Amino acid sequence: MISLTVKEIATAVGALNDTNKWSDQAIISVDFDTRKLVKGSLFVPLIGSNDGHNFILKAIENGARASLWSKPLKELPPEVENDFPIIQVKDTLKALQDLAKYYLAKVNPKVVGITGSNGKTTTKDMTDAVLSSQYRVHKTRGNFNNHIGLPITILEMPIDTEVVILEMGMSQVGEIKVLSDLAEPDVAIITMIGESHIEFFGSRAGIADAKMEISSGLKEDGVLIYPGEESLLQDRVAFLADKQLKTFGSSTKNDLYPLSIDAQMNQTSFTTNENPNLTISLPVLGTYNVNNALAALTAGMVLGISIEKSAPKLAQFQLTKNRTEWLSGLNGSSILNDAYNANPTAMKAVLDNFSTFKNKGKKIVVLGDMLELGEQTSELHLSVKDSLDPNQIDKVILYGDKMNVLYEALKETFNEENLFHFTGDKEPLIRFIKNEIGPEDYILLKSSLGTDLLSVVRALQM
Known part of the structure; x- marks a missing residue:
């Protein structure tokens, strides 16, 4: 919980209007999402794919005690115009940042x-x-x-x-x-x-x-x-x-x-x-x-x-969810979920570690497309090849159009019964993996978030 007054906020953001009427009004929270507002919040209507100014009444309903506003005051809903603290600014995003800088200095x-x-x-x-x-x-x-x-x-x-x-x-x-x-x-x-x-x-x-x-x-x-x-x-x-x-x-x-x-x-x-x-x-x-x-x-x-x-x-720290976490999988398998983010360096690092683990079942890796690699997309996907050793990994399952170059390269080292490539709808991929995994198998899933292998992870969990 924070501690600010309307007067402090107005000063910090360079308010364009007179807010003295509400100077001592206490604010305990700040948010741009009306769904997350609590009683005593400052609402920050940001302009993006939606214009937050259009949700001022919902913000008040959900507990807002004041609001930033970058439009002309005449565009305020009539029920807001005189009875609710409005702090007018040129740019609500810039005001949010200015307010954060002020509060940071205050807490120090x-x-x-x-x-x-x-x-x-x-x-x-x-x-x-x-x-x-x-x-x-x-x-x-x-x-x-x-x-x-x-x-x-x-x-x-x-x-x-x-x-x-x-x-x-x-x-x-x-x-x-x-x-x-x-x-x-x-x-x-x-x-x-x-x-x-x-x-x-x-x-x-x-x-x-x-x-x-x-x-x-x-x-x-x-x-x-x-x-x-x-x-x-x-x-x-x-x-x-x-x-x-x-x-x-x-x-x-x-x-x-x-x-x-x-x-x-x-x-x-x-x-x-x-x-x-x-x-x-x-x-x-x-x-x-x-x-x-x-x-x-x-x-x-x-x-x-x-x-x-x-x-x-x-020794007791808590890792944010979806960052290299072990999960219980179907058929007595263990899933290593690292499907939140991926770049070639990170993918090779986790593969090198996964390859060293000892287990009684199979070791299966499921790798999805890595995104935002630009002109080097093919080269960087191909660079993962050296971290996939058929003597340490039993099966490689690739997903996505960008993984095709790695799939073709791995044909040189993996037998066709241990190398697979899927694109498009993930249901065939999910069905295939479910049929492949058994007791004491380890399955690693790694991809960029936008490739959405997290949906595959969910489908494979016990």
Whole structure:
């Protein structure tokens, strides 16, 4: 619950009208979705595919106590015009962002910003666990990580918050800069540079430039945490001579690196150079998640939390739903659901880990199209081939038109009875998998969210 008055809001957003009549009116929540409003909310009518201004009466019905408004006041419904606090602004989205910036300054927590091609949400969840060992922490919920979601996240922050963790997503150049300038991080984390959205940036170098935008709003004494072995970032941090830099990764040249890693089906354990005698456990699979944990632990150390103090909390952190989660499948099988997001780097990483698991049944992988790869779509889908070994994977099932190039390439290494390709309607795919899976089989499903293999996951669950 937040604590603002109409007067504060009007001042923060530069109200164009006189709101003195309602100056002391208390606001405890802010939202643009009328369905989520509670009594005492500020309604923010955004203009998108629908015009939020058209829902002002529904907002009042659902508990709004005041509303922003960017249209002429004469367009207000008659029942609203004189008896309800309206704060007129030029642009409701800009006003939302301005209000978030004001509220952030009012609460004055430490700000941790997180971006990267992959691992943002997992690193956010891990950083939450690390920092909550010492601080009252508020974090981005779900994927509220864009120009609307980030200010809403800030405006959901309890007044006693000591650290806020803000995930920052992007699909175009300049988007991270807007978020960083709004949030002004004390600590900024770049998880990795992959191929997500490469269609819009042309190359990994273009993606690296966009991710580096997180340093735009970094405070004067701020710290940038990044993977030290990423050459594209090494070249780009040189201009941050006035900022503190911390690196993580597998090389001993990094500030924080693992000395040993033990990856199991449901847990990954590792030790670090910071304390070689302390084994840190993660309740998730994947050696790639060690890097996410190293970034989170580094953020903790920057904010004064020792690894010894934060490790027990990290061992119990809760992963956001649909991120590499084991589920009970039909016929006694186990499903590894990682169908929320995909790029080639992430797909190869999870395949490499999945391939090492030991089980009594079959190991089956179901891979769907990876989206927004632009002119490199075929090349990047084909790059997954080397992570599919017929000596470790029993069956490969591909879905989507873009996977055809990988399907053709895998004919060189997989027998035809172990390699399949589906497109279009998913029902034949679902029926086929149901007939294939048996007791103690492991099934990995990985794809971009837009490919919707999540519907297949649901159909295969027990």
